[in-house]
Amino acid sequence: MKNNVSLQTVTRLTVFIVLAFSIYLLLAGHHAPGGGFIGGLMAASAIVLLYLSFGMKKISKVFTISYPYLIAVGLLLAMGTGFIGVLVGDPFLTQYYDYFYIPFLGTVELTTALIFDIGVYFVVVGVALFSILTIAEDDA
Amino acid sequence: MSNLLILPIILPMLVGTILIFFAKNHSLQRVIAGITAVLLLILAFYLAHEVYYHPQQTMILELGNWSPPFGIVLVADMFATLMVILSSIVGMLCLFFAFKTIETERAKHYFYPFYFFLLTGVNGAFLTGDLFNLFVFFEVMLLSSYVLIVNGGTNYQLRESFKYVVINMIASAFFLVGLAYIYAVTGTLNMADLAEKVGVLEQQGVLNVIAIVFLFVFGAKGALFPLYFWLPNSYYGPPAAVSALFGGLLTKVGIYAIIRTFTLIFTHNTGFTHDIILALAGLTMFFGVLGAVSQFDFKRILSYHIISQVGYMVMGLGIYTQLALAGAIYYIAHHIIVKAALFLFAGATEKITGETSLYKMGGLLRSHPLLGWLFFISAMSLAGIPPLSGFFSKFALILSGIQEERYVIVVVSLLVGLLTLFSMMKIFMYAFWGEQKIPTEKVDKKETMGLLKPIIPLVILTIALGLSAEPIFQFSLGVADQIMDPSNYIDSVLNQD
Numbered sequence: 001m002k003n004n005v006s007l008q009t010v011t012r013l014t015v016f017i018v019l020a021f022s023i024y025l026l027l028a029g030h031h032a033p034g035g036g037f038i039g040g041l042m043a044a045s046a047i048v049l050l051y052l053s054f055g056m057k058k059i060s061k062v063f064t065i066s067y068p069y070l071i072a073v074g075l076l077l078a079m080g081t082g083f084i085g086v087l088v089g090d091p092f093l094t095q096y097y098d099y100f101y102i103p104f105l106g107t108v109e110l111t112t113a114l115i116f117d118i119g120v121y122f123v124v125v126g127v128a129l130f131s132i133l134t135i136a137e138d139d140a
Numbered sequence: 141m142s143n144l145l146i147l148p149i150i151l152p153m154l155v156g157t158i159l160i161f162f163a164k165n166h167s168l169q170r171v172i173a174g175i176t177a178v179l180l181l182i183l184a185f186y187l188a189h190e191v192y193y194h195p196q197q198t199m200i201l202e203l204g205n206w207s208p209p210f211g212i213v214l215v216a217d218m219f220a221t222l223m224v225i226l227s228s229i230v231g232m233l234c235l236f237f238a239f240k241t242i243e244t245e246r247a248k249h250y251f252y253p254f255y256f257f258l259l260t261g262v263n264g265a266f267l268t269g270d271l272f273n274l275f276v277f278f279e280v281m282l283l284s285s286y287v288l289i290v291n292g293g294t295n296y297q298l299r300e301s302f303k304y305v306v307i308n309m310i311a312s313a314f315f316l317v318g319l320a321y322i323y324a325v326t327g328t329l330n331m332a333d334l335a336e337k338v339g340v341l342e343q344q345g346v347l348n349v350i351a352i353v354f355l356f357v358f359g360a361k362g363a364l365f366p367l368y369f370w371l372p373n374s375y376y377g378p379p380a381a382v383s384a385l386f387g388g389l390l391t392k393v394g395i396y397a398i399i400r401t402f403t404l405i406f407t408h409n410t411g412f413t414h415d416i417i418l419a420l421a422g423l424t425m426f427f428g429v430l431g432a433v434s435q436f437d438f439k440r441i442l443s444y445h446i447i448s449q450v451g452y453m454v455m456g457l458g459i460y461t462q463l464a465l466a467g468a469i470y471y472i473a474h475h476i477i478v479k480a481a482l483f484l485f486a487g488a489t490e491k492i493t494g495e496t497s498l499y500k501m502g503g504l505l506r507s508h509p510l511l512g513w514l515f516f517i518s519a520m521s522l523a524g525i526p527p528l529s530g531f532f533s534k535f536a537l538i539l540s541g542i543q544e545e546r547y548v549i550v551v552v553s554l555l556v557g558l559l560t561l562f563s564m565m566k567i568f569m570y571a572f573w574g575e576q577k578i579p580t581e582k583v584d585k586k587e588t589m590g591l592l593k594p595i596i597p598l599v600i601l602t603i604a605l606g607l608s609a610e611p612i613f614q615f616s617l618g619v620a621d622q623i624m625d626p627s628n629y630i631d632s633v634l635n636q637d
Contacts, residue, residue, distance in 0.1 A: 072160040
């Protein structure tokens with residue numbers, strides 16, 4: 001892995017585009033194609049791209065989060081949204097939404113399903129990277 | 141509407157997730173896991189109590205506030221809550237046994253989180269009222285079981301769990317095929333809605349095909365003839381606490397799904413489907429017990445007996461009368477408890493002698509009398525000796541068989557009972573009777589007692605189930621009555637006010 005200047009240069013640029021698009025997909029997912037699952041996969045692919053072009057050691061120094069913990073946090077977020085309904089007295093997983101005015105963005109629909117989707121996003125990123133890295137470590 | 145129904149599913153999942161954070165801390169994991177298992181049992185009993193005193197004896201929860209048949213519903217009737225109780229009992233006691241036997245190395249590799257994810261899947265499969273959701277919970281259960289069966293990573297485990305994964309993947313693929321068929325024919329996947337639509341549909345031939353696809357799928361997961369070949373080898377590998385949980389509980393989820401779908405949905409042509417089930421029941425118990433008789437390994441004999449006893453449960457469904465189904469339900473309860481106990485005994489003797497082969501054991505009764513006699517009681521219960529629980533459940537099944545003039549299955553089941561007695565006596569004679577072959581000084585009395593503590597409640601339960609057969613049989617008849625009459629289920633889900 002020495003003469004990969006072009007790969008590294010391109011990666012530096014594209015990673016941000018891919019990550020930004022993954023967040024767009026996450027937010028778009030409520031009414032349009034997209035969602036936490038596909039957004040999470042895209043984010044994972046961006047991070048895998050980083051691992052591929054800069055090597056395990058360097059990237060592992062930057063990303064110090066443990067992926068199993070990321071999975072657990074995602075699961076807790078997703079389950080937590082389910083319990084909002086229980087607290088209010090509605091069935092488990094009931095969704096609530098309202099319209100809010102946010103400066104610069106205008107009126108936005110915010111839903112509790114979004115929190116669920118963020119949980120899914122974390123779980124997918126965690127699972128994808130954890131399995132890929134486990135296989136990679138076996139090889140090394 | 142009651143959020144109580146989601147708790148047996150979400151509590152183990154929540155705790156399993158929290159345990160991921162403490163994967164390195166074995167003792168803290170044990171504390172959290174132990175408390176949760178006890179809570180789960182209390183919850184299961186509370187849920188059963190609520191359902192029993194409910195006017196329709198069925199409670200439902202519309203997840204996400206979407207009404208059926210569009211959203212997913214959870215349905216707790218008496219059969220489902222009984223299964224949740226059984227899964228909580230076995231789940232708790234196997235967990236306590238795991239505390240004594242699971243090495244820290246296995247615990248570090250997420251043993252406890254996946255143990256609870258498995259319980260999530262099992263309870264979910266019992267409580268769901270949606271066929272696709274049943275598939276999802278089956279997958280939750282199976283994915284966790286893949287991890288538990290391979291956890292520890294010995295060569296044997298890796299080889300056999302690969303086969304286990306493959307057979308289950310194939311069955312799951314066919315599950316999806318069956319779901320696609322039934323959705324194409326009826327346009328719904330809600331079980332109550334399906335039951336209603338299947339009743340008025342005229343294309344009997346297509347429905348027969350779909351019914352057989354589902355029978356194949358659940359048969360592969362519940363180890364019915366001829367799809368049982370994966371079971372003995374894959375249940376042999378993992379530690380005793382896991383094989384006890386699998387042996388007691390996992391195949392029974394498949395059987396539960398068969399009974400649920402073939403009493404609720406596929407009742408359009410019982411002359412065809414239920415006769416096939418009855419034939420499969422006979423073949424399953426006969427070949428299972430032949431396998432057990434030919435084996436000389438403690439755990440393998442027990443694994444083959446799972447297969448033969450699955451036959452009895454399905455026999456009750458095949459005869460399809462109230463008495464037969466009550467017998468089958470009683471049998472499931474008896475079997476889950478006794479089979480878990482026997483696997484735990486196998487684990488305890490393995491811990492004491494370091495062996496599972498019967499040739500190398502012997503004379504354990506002299507050094508460990510309590511272990512020996514407790515095993516004797518459970519083995520006799522499995523073989524169906526009165527006054528233990530195995531006798532009364534088999535009695536009801538055979539009685540209903542005679543009433544319906546199904547003499548072939550009655551003869552087969554009596555013969556299988558005899559052979560079961562033979563192979564249980566074989567274990568007792570070789571492992572506990574006779575001269576001591578392996579010095580057992582390594583394991584002292586106190587440690588043996590520790591191993592026995594989680595098993596004793598199971599043995600007491602099988603005695604209690606036998607001695608109080610009258611009220612328990614009345615209860616089973618009630619459950620059978622409820623599942624024989626799908627209109628109660630359909631009304632509670634679709635026409636609730």
